[in-house]
Amino acid sequence: MTQILEVKKLKKYYPIKKIGRRSYVKAVDNISFSVRRGKILGILGESGCGKSTLGRVITRLEMENGGDIFFLGNNISGINYRKIKDFRQKMQVIFQNPYDSFDPRRAIIKSLEIPMKLLNIGQNRRNRIEIIMDAMERAKLTPAYDYLERYPHELSGGQLQRISMLRSMLLKPNFLVADECVSMLDVSVRAEVLNMLLQFRSELETSILFITHDISVAKYMCDRIMVIYAGKVMEIADAKELISNPMHPYTKALISYSPIISPQREKDRFTITGEVVTPIDPPAGCRFASRCPFAKEICYTEDPEMTEISPGHFAACHLID
């Protein structure tokens, strides 16, 4: 089976109380996509667009308000992660801040060993430590014994993030959600973490949902990129195609505004005005219409459908024919 994850019309609404009526923040609104074995799908968007919510719903940390999630062929929508033990092995998450995802009072070795023990990986403690040491050496966290007895606060963010990645990968998951996993790291250590993730992907054929706000990082890491804005998918395409041939005005703006390191500065920016909107009871029509320089009447009244522009390249915009 090549399709590891398939998400269909996923919805996540957060209620907010207002006097007299109930409103909803439509953080994830009718999002559909699939991820194939060993592929990396990038979820690209600005803060508040719902990209982290999407990751949390897929990993069952939050429950959806509608739609289906098929993971390895099984529909896991409506199932709480606590109820499915082997699911936790097959789907792992890495968060932005590694200091928050380790128990500060536990030595690294313990944090690495416990999940293996719970999921019956390795016959005994000695065997598990061997597996850990071996993985650490391969991840160039050497000398391994130097790290194992230490505590999280004794390590740098980059080191700890690589160990957090290792902790997930020791379980040989089929699917990994990496939520802004390098955004708090310095560029010089960021590269090592990213390359380590790519190495794991090719060794274990793990599929990855790579959530990021940085289009350059997305381009470096991902096979496909999905751009979301205010809870809706704007465009999805292969990474190279998306960067070189963006169709949606929002994607064009994102690319145009991201700082580049190249002597040829692009003189004419694709400018848009305004700021990210929060999808609280969003009106009909395209979510991006209020900021789009090309918006027409239809953009404010009708929701644009996802249309295939070229094989594998989809965009939701009324202005594309």
Add this chain to the structure above:
Amino acid sequence: MSFMRLKNVDISYKLENTSVRAVRSFSCDIERGDIVGIVGESGSGKSTLALGIMRLLPPNASLSAETMLFDGRNILSFNQDELRKIRWKEISVVFQKAMNALSPVHKIFTQMYDVIIAHSPDTSKGKAYKMLTELFSKVNLPSKVLNMYPHELSGGMMQRVMITMSLIHNPKMIIFDEVTTALDVITQGQLLDEINRLVREFGLTAIIITHDIGVVNEVCNKVAVMYAGELLEFGKVKDVIFSPMHPYTKALVKSHPDLRIGNELIKGIPGSLPDLTDPPGGCIFYPRCDVRLDLCKSVKPEVSVLGDRIVKCHRIQR
């Protein structure tokens, strides 16, 4: 004469038993109209340097320098009173966390008015309101923001308020300390475009502190690359970023993924920052450098001046 001349600036923080030497013998000249980017990773001392220039360092910090000239005056010898006179009026600073720089319980206008009357006490509220509205239009803020509280504004808007505040007294120089770091790409781009325009329009000299070489490339004409408290390379952006000479600058550029070029492998810099309570005797980058010589371990490299470019590396002198 340079507009700002810094020579051998040293800043250290006293801790219980030790002291951290956060900035060590930093020297550079800034000309009028320059937009200088100070780029470095966390812990490189770039923000400390900015605070040092503004003389806003915390009490446990000590600053010493051979020269600190600003517009022909030695600001090193200024006392608090004299400093107060130039802050906001001649040099102003915009910090990363606009949220923390603004009072949460006062309306924006009240806070801006405070800054106005600090240097021109007889300004009437009506006149101030008019002036601020005009300034706001330059940074694309609606005038209704004046009657709002900080929590009602988004990060980008708050940062624009801070930039407007720094412009009130028509300063000669503005230091932007990581102003776009917490912002989204598009907001960051919009703000950088505005900074670029304002610097020209107001005839400012600016220092932009950032960890992102991309940002430097977007707005700056010169760049200073800092690492662990030392200046390693300084020069025009097009020289330093596109044909770096120092191994650290080279590595830094290589570790940035870029949108415009093909899928080249990015490379990190193995290792981590040296301990600044006891900085190593030789080159500060020695432990992580991939082209190091034996000499680098024990002998500190001299500053080599090549035209308008400064590089601190033994490899250059040979």
